[in-house]
Amino acid sequence: MRSQRGAGRGVRRKAAGLAAVALAASLGLSACGGDDAAAGDGTFTVGHSEPDHLLPANTTSSYSFDVITELFDNLMTLSKDGKAVPLAADSVTSDDQKVWTVKVKAGQKFHNGEPVTAQSFADSWNYAAYGPNAMGANSYFSYIKGYGELNPEDEDAKPKADKLSGLEVVDQNTLKVTLNDPFSQFPLLLTYPAYAPMPKAGLKDPKAFDDHPIGNGPYKMDGNWERNKQVKLVAFPGYTGARKPKNKGVTWKSYASADTAYTDLRAGRIDVLQTIPSAKVPEAKRLLGDKFLARKMSTTDYLGFPLFDKRFDNPDLRKAISMAIDRQGINKAVYNGDFFPADSLIPSIIPGHRDNACGELCTYNPAKAKELYAKSGGFKGTLELYFSNSQPTYAQWMRIVANSLRDNLGIKDIQFRQVPASDYFSMLSDHGEKGPYRQNWEADYPSPQNYLEGMWGLDNRMGWESKEFTELIAKANKTADQQQAMAVYNQAEDVAIREMPMIPLWTWAGQGGRSKNVDNVTITPYSTGLIATDVTVK
Amino acid sequence: MWRYVLRRLLQAVPVFIGTTLLIYAMVFALPGDPIQALAGDKPVPDNVLQTLRDRYNLNDPLLLQYAKYMWGLVQGDLGENYTGQSVSEMLSGRWTVTAQLAVTAWVFEMVVGMLLGTWAGLRRGKFADTLVLGGTTLVIAVPVFVLGYVAQILFGLHWQIFPTAGTDDGWPMSYLLPGIVLGSLGLSYVARLTRTSLSENLRADYVRTANAKGLSRTRVVGRHALRNSLIPVVTYLGVDFGNLMAGAIVTEGIFNLPGIGQQVFLSIQLKEGPVVVGAVTVLVLIFLLVNLVVDLLYGVLDPRIRYE
Numbered sequence: 001m002r003s004q005r006g007a008g009r010g011v012r013r014k015a016a017g018l019a020a021v022a023l024a025a026s027l028g029l030s031a032c033g034g035d036d037a038a039a040g041d042g043t044f045t046v047g048h049s050e051p052d053h054l055l056p057a058n059t060t061s062s063y064s065f066d067v068i069t070e071l072f073d074n075l076m077t078l079s080k081d082g083k084a085v086p087l088a089a090d091s092v093t094s095d096d097q098k099v100w101t102v103k104v105k106a107g108q109k110f111h112n113g114e115p116v117t118a119q120s121f122a123d124s125w126n127y128a129a130y131g132p133n134a135m136g137a138n139s140y141f142s143y144i145k146g147y148g149e150l151n152p153e154d155e156d157a158k159p160k161a162d163k164l165s166g167l168e169v170v171d172q173n174t175l176k177v178t179l180n181d182p183f184s185q186f187p188l189l190l191t192y193p194a195y196a197p198m199p200k201a202g203l204k205d206p207k208a209f210d211d212h213p214i215g216n217g218p219y220k221m222d223g224n225w226e227r228n229k230q231v232k233l234v235a236f237p238g239y240t241g242a243r244k245p246k247n248k249g250v251t252w253k254s255y256a257s258a259d260t261a262y263t264d265l266r267a268g269r270i271d272v273l274q275t276i277p278s279a280k281v282p283e284a285k286r287l288l289g290d291k292f293l294a295r296k297m298s299t300t301d302y303l304g305f306p307l308f309d310k311r312f313d314n315p316d317l318r319k320a321i322s323m324a325i326d327r328q329g330i331n332k333a334v335y336n337g338d339f340f341p342a343d344s345l346i347p348s349i350i351p352g353h354r355d356n357a358c359g360e361l362c363t364y365n366p367a368k369a370k371e372l373y374a375k376s377g378g379f380k381g382t383l384e385l386y387f388s389n390s391q392p393t394y395a396q397w398m399r400i401v402a403n404s405l406r407d408n409l410g411i412k413d414i415q416f417r418q419v420p421a422s423d424y425f426s427m428l429s430d431h432g433e434k435g436p437y438r439q440n441w442e443a444d445y446p447s448p449q450n451y452l453e454g455m456w457g458l459d460n461r462m463g464w465e466s467k468e469f470t471e472l473i474a475k476a477n478k479t480a481d482q483q484q485a486m487a488v489y490n491q492a493e494d495v496a497i498r499e500m501p502m503i504p505l506w507t508w509a510g511q512g513g514r515s516k517n518v519d520n521v522t523i524t525p526y527s528t529g530l531i532a533t534d535v536t537v538k
Numbered sequence: 539m540w541r542y543v544l545r546r547l548l549q550a551v552p553v554f555i556g557t558t559l560l561i562y563a564m565v566f567a568l569p570g571d572p573i574q575a576l577a578g579d580k581p582v583p584d585n586v587l588q589t590l591r592d593r594y595n596l597n598d599p600l601l602l603q604y605a606k607y608m609w610g611l612v613q614g615d616l617g618e619n620y621t622g623q624s625v626s627e628m629l630s631g632r633w634t635v636t637a638q639l640a641v642t643a644w645v646f647e648m649v650v651g652m653l654l655g656t657w658a659g660l661r662r663g664k665f666a667d668t669l670v671l672g673g674t675t676l677v678i679a680v681p682v683f684v685l686g687y688v689a690q691i692l693f694g695l696h697w698q699i700f701p702t703a704g705t706d707d708g709w710p711m712s713y714l715l716p717g718i719v720l721g722s723l724g725l726s727y728v729a730r731l732t733r734t735s736l737s738e739n740l741r742a743d744y745v746r747t748a749n750a751k752g753l754s755r756t757r758v759v760g761r762h763a764l765r766n767s768l769i770p771v772v773t774y775l776g777v778d779f780g781n782l783m784a785g786a787i788v789t790e791g792i793f794n795l796p797g798i799g800q801q802v803f804l805s806i807q808l809k810e811g812p813v814v815v816g817a818v819t820v821l822v823l824i825f826l827l828v829n830l831v832v833d834l835l836y837g838v839l840d841p842r843i844r845y846e
Contacts (some may be wrong), residue, residue, distance in 0.1 A: 051577070052621050060577055134589040139581045156587035207622065227628065228796035229705070253704070256804070260794045264716070267695045267702040363745045422570030422809055430576070 013413040042269040043234070044518050044537050046262040046530060048060075050228050050254040051462050052501030055210045056196035057128030062442070065193050065251055065527050066274075071215035072196035073158050073241050075102055076187050077119065078438040082351050082446035084187040087242060088116065088216065090173075090195070092190065095495040097182035097478055102175040110199040113221040118175035122167045126150075127206075130162050137194035140444070143186070145178040155361040165359055182478040183484045188445040193527055217252065218243045218533050221238060228254050234531075245474050246520070265513055271537075274530060278393065279513050288505040293512040296349045297525045298443035300342060301434050302455070303401075304502040315499050317377035317429035319361055321436070322503040323369035324408040327362070330397045331506055338511065342504035345451060345493050349507075349525045352448035358497050365407040373409045384435035386417045388424035394438055428461050439502065445494060446526055448489040449477065456496045464501035540795035543830065551824045557822045558611075558815055562604045566809040568708070572596070572620050572809035594620055607812060617812035619805070628801065633820075635799035638709050639789065640782045643718030647724035648775055654725075655732025655771075655838045658762065662737045671732065674726035682785060686719045686792040703794035716793040720785050724778045731774055737765035743764075769839055776832030779823040 047203060051064035056072060061063075075089035086092065087391065090103040104118045108116040127133060127143035131151040133267035141147055145166030161523060166178035179186065189195070197216060202209035205393055210226045219233035226232075234249035257262035257275040263500045265273040267288065303310040303321075314320065327328050327341035341346065354499040358367070373379075385402060395418060402414045418434070439461070444450050453473055456464065469492050476488035496502075514521045517538050522531045571588045572628055574582065588597075597604050616625035658670035679687070693715055694702030700715040701707050738764050739745060748758045786799030798817050805813040836843045 025720045131583070131585045132589055134586045134593070136577060136582070139583050142583070151583050151585050153585075155585050210622075225629070227623070228800070230789070240752045254796075255703075255794050256796075257794065257801050260690070260792060263687075263690055263695060263702050264794075267698070269704070270703060420569050422568070422572065422575040422807065424570075426574045428569045 004070060011190065014403070017209065027029070028469050042537050043250060044247060044535060045253055045269075046249045046272040046532075047253050047270040048274060050256075051225075051231070051252075053136065054136075054213045054231070055202070055206055055226055055260070056198070056213075057124065057137050057194045058210070062527070062529065065082060065151070066163070066529050067233070068183065068193045068196065068213070068215075069528055070217055070219045070233055071106070071213050072217045073215070073243070074181055074191055074193070074195050074197075075104070077328060078188075078191050078192040078446065078528050080524055080531075082521065082524075084191055084350060084462045086443075089190075090217050092187045093181070094186070097184045097186070097480055098179050098239045100179070102177060102188055104173045104175065105241075106173050108214050108216055109138075110241060111214045111236055111238070112199060112201060113238075114199045116197055116216045117172045118169045118368075118443060119172070120197040121175055121195075122164075122169050123200070123203055124505040125167060125195065126163045127198070127203055128194055129164055129232065131159050132535070133206075135194075138193075139182055140189070140192055140194050143179050143183055143189065144183075145180050160312075164305075168477045184477055184479050184482070185445070185447045185449045188447045191445050191527065194463065204281075210339070214371045217241075218245045219413040222249065224225075226255075230254060234407050243533045247439065247532075247535055247537045249532070250532045250535070264516065268515050268517070270520045271515045272512065272521055272530060274510065275515075276425065276511045276513055278511075279337065281338065283317050284513055285513070288513045289514065293510075293514060293523060294338070295510040295512070295522060295525060296311060296340065296347070296388045297490070297508040297510045298347055298349055298446070299440055299508040300347045300451075301501045301508075302441070303505060304439045304462050305436055306431065306433050306462060308431055310433060311381065314376040316372045318500040318503070319380060320373035320376060320409060322361055322500060323363065323372065325401055325505070326403050326504070327506055328364070330400050333400060334393050334396045335506075335509070338509040340507040340509065345456075345496060345504050347443075347507040350448060351482075352489055354490060357493060358504060361497060361500065369408055370410075379409075379411055382413045382415055382435075383411050384415045384417050384433075385426075385431045386419060386427075386435060386437035388421040388438070389418050390421035390424075394418075398438070408518050433460075434507075444524065448486065448493065449473065450507040452489060452492055455502065456492075460501075462501040464499070468494055469495045491530055539834070539845045543834070545828050546826075546833075547721055553826065554819065554823065558608070558819050559604060561815045561818050562607065562811055564601060565806070565809060566600050566603070566812050568806070568809050570809060573809065576620055590620070594618070603811075607815070612815065616816045619810045619813045620808065628813065629798065629820070630635070632796055632798050632801055635705060635795050636783065636786050636790070636799060638713050639716055639720065639786055639795060639797060640779065642713045643721030643724070643782050644775070644779060647719055647721035647728050647778070650770065651725040652732050652768075653726025654729040656736060657741070657758075658733040659736030659767075660759065662733075667733070670729055674729050677722050677726045682719065682723060683788050683792060684791060685722060686716075689715055689719050690792060704791075705795055714793070716789045716795060718790040719792075720782060723785070724775075724782065727774060728771055729780070731771045732767060734764060735770055739763045739767045746842050765839055769836060771836050772832055772839065776829045779828045780821070783821050783824065795799065 048066050051061040051065055051067055052061045054067055056068050073088040075087065076084045076092060077087040079085050088105055088108060090101060090105050092102050104116065110116060122191055125141060127136045129138060129147055129150050144164050144174060146161065146164040149161040150164065152159055170176050180468040199214050202214055208402050212221050218236060218239050221237040222232035222234040225324060231252045235245045258275065261273055262276050262280050264270045273498045304509055305318055329342055331339045332338055344353055345354045345364055385398050387398050398416060404521040405411045408415060427433060441451055441455055457473065458470065472488055472492035472495065476485045476492065479485035510523060512523055519536045520534050523529060524531065573587050595606050607617060607709065618624055621627065645824050654670050658667040661667050690702055690737045701712055705712045743757060745763050748762050786797055787803050790797045790800040791803065802814055837845060
């Protein structure tokens with residue numbers, strides 16, 4: 001009895017000690033809270049996914065572009081209808097489409113006060129293109145002369161040079177750029193975020209720059225990038241360019257779950273959300289009313305054929321498959337009818353798109369499809385359909401495609417091959433697929449060239465080769481007049497439609513929303529994304 | 539007792555090596571090329587891919603990669619993820635979030651669970667008992683993500699009692715709702731264990747003796763019956779601390795809390811071996827430590843248990 005009571009006292013003392021520790025711990029923990037995003041200070045918040053890098057040349061992620069395009073003024077930017085217009089440049093001109101003269105606007109400053117000169121651009125591009133720096137957007141500089149020396153074919157060789165021979169700084173505001181081949185779309189390429197200028201401080205310490213980019217754009221960083229939480233931007237008082245902000249700042253909040261971001265939009269905790277999860281779209285349309293923001297996008301889904309497999313050799317077979325797919329039916333069944341069935345290889349928001357360029361080949365016609373299929377000699381063996389697991393909708397529409405092929409063409413033996421997203425692109429680049437595969441393309445810059453050369457160009461995934469196509473693309477790339485260039489790109493597009501190594505399916509719809517605190521919210525389908533500078537805060 | 543503690547701590551060393559190797563091998567075995575995956579579908583030149591693979595030792599065989607990783611680890615270097623961020627930096631910011639969430643959930647399930655369990659245990663077969671049993675069955679039956687989204691929409695969106703997501707409001711406001719959701723499953727088990735254990739002990743001989751001695755009801759229940767009943771509950775709470783850390787993966791996702799769970803989830807998708815191993819290893823260590831503390835607590839609750 002006694003000993004037990006003694007132990008009991010001991011317990012009390014220990015328990016008190018534990019309680020004190022717990023209390024101290026909770027006080028310590030509670031000290032690191034954040035302040036509430038106070039309304040009424042002229043800033044607004046946008047929800048998106050976490051960016052991977054903020055150093056412009058090191059990323060191809062649209063979530064990074066969200067932030068980068070506001071921190072940096074490229075030489076050229078895009079108008080709302082997708083035309084290249086000068087921003088940090090006075091002019092970008094060329095006589096032969098190969099040697100370009102860039103006049104940098106005088107008097108611009110980086111956020112740290114350093115002047116923006118032709119040299120700033122040359123230094124940044126050299127850094128981006130230098131192989132050992134391993135920048136994510138390295139390949140976007142391959143158009144510039146000297147890129148090969150910075151990125152030797154032999155993977156273990158050391159580059160012979162660390163500066164692009166095609167870049168020549170003529171004077172403080174003039175940059176002469178020599179390309180490998182004539183390229184009429186170069187001004188559009190300059191709108192790509194990787195072509196942003198970096199100040200000397202950034203080139204000296206790229207790691208710190210990634211946490212705290214110093215740009216020349218309308219907004220500057222407010223503190224460092226708080227990883228997985230937010231990036232805070234405030235209007236840069238020294239900004240002299242054409243994109244003067246109509247608000248005081250914007251905060252990009254990172255969300256791991258799109259559903260949660262949408263709930264936060266409804267709760268008014270964020271002001272703009274560019275992408276509402278597709279399952280929530282019908283509800284969002286009803287609840288948000290005129291605050292629901294629908295837009296077309298540049299992302300387009302395709303079904304590619306592995307032409308290195310002889311069974312897919314016959315163009316009639318590929319056309320038959322294209323005509324056996326009910327694009328509008330799938331759109332209604334899987335995407336609430338919000339997507340845009342493809343009538344061309346190029347989506348409608350890209351200049352150079354022609355309505356119904358694909359014609360009857362992209363139109364659902366089971367009878368004609370059957371006829372073509374019979375003419376082609378049919379398909380033998382197992383038809384394997386490849387797609388990744390990154391979106392549940394892929395499996396949904398592939399199932400409908402399989403049913404159509406079964407019912408309309410009589411292909412009985414169809415198998416699904418759902419590949420982990422992390423493995424999917426490596427598999428395609430290694431030609432690991434044995435049947436039609438899902439592919440999509442999001443425009444880097446709004447030119448048909450980006451789609452055609454990116455997917456049907458040399459060394460394409462399908463293993464498709466067409467001399468006629470290659471020559472037409474080269475011709476268009478040489479053509480100075482944009483209208484004429486478009487006409488030639490369209491001729492090349494016609495070749496790709498005629499042979500149909502890859503079927504266009506549909507273009508995505510973007511579905512976003514805004515809160516009642518903000519107005520004038522425009523989201524472009526291009527790399528410029530949300531036009532943050534135009535947003536007005538109530 | 540100290541020898542016991544020392545022995546337990548020494549046992550943690552092989553567990554530590556085993557788990558790190560196992561996790562490293564599992565991440566290694568995931569399909570896909572993490573470097574190509576970084577770029578998504580955009581083209582990346584071979585020499586850039588090669589440079590990155592060399593930088594992160596991805597061309598080495600598994601055991602050499604692991605050895606290089608462990609060599610860094612003993613020097614206090616947790617390595618880098620594939621975007622060049624230091625893992626220790628990534629995790630250090632996140633630990634505070636997960637710790638706040640897990641402790642909130644743990645305290646919630648412990649305090650509320652024991653109270654409910656005691657209430658039900660003392661009123662066995664009555665309304666209170668039925669209510670607790672029914673309520674906890676319901677909570678156990680509903681998956682945590684359903685509970686999370688429902689709580690978020692009701693308490694965050696409609697009634698606006700708690701923030702819907704994020705850590706902007708700091709502790710406690712930002713952590714209460716996710717903590718309650720995360721702790722609700724454990725709470726159900728704690729309540730049920732306490733109830734059963736207590737109602738059994740109330741019928742034990744020593745309780746009858748205590749009652750016969752004329753001790754007050756509070757003293758009989760509090761000092762004698764309840765204290766003895768808590769042994770299974772404390773065991774459960776120790777194990778459950780590990781579950782809470784793991785459960786944080788779902789809860790942190792729903793409530794957008796930038797903690798360890800969210801990071802592990804993202805990093806598994808990106809195949810970032812060093813991050814997953816770093817995070818999970820620390821989770822394992824915490825789990826071992828918490829359970830050591832639990833074992834020592836047995837001695838406090840039941841003086842007959844002694845450690846040599």
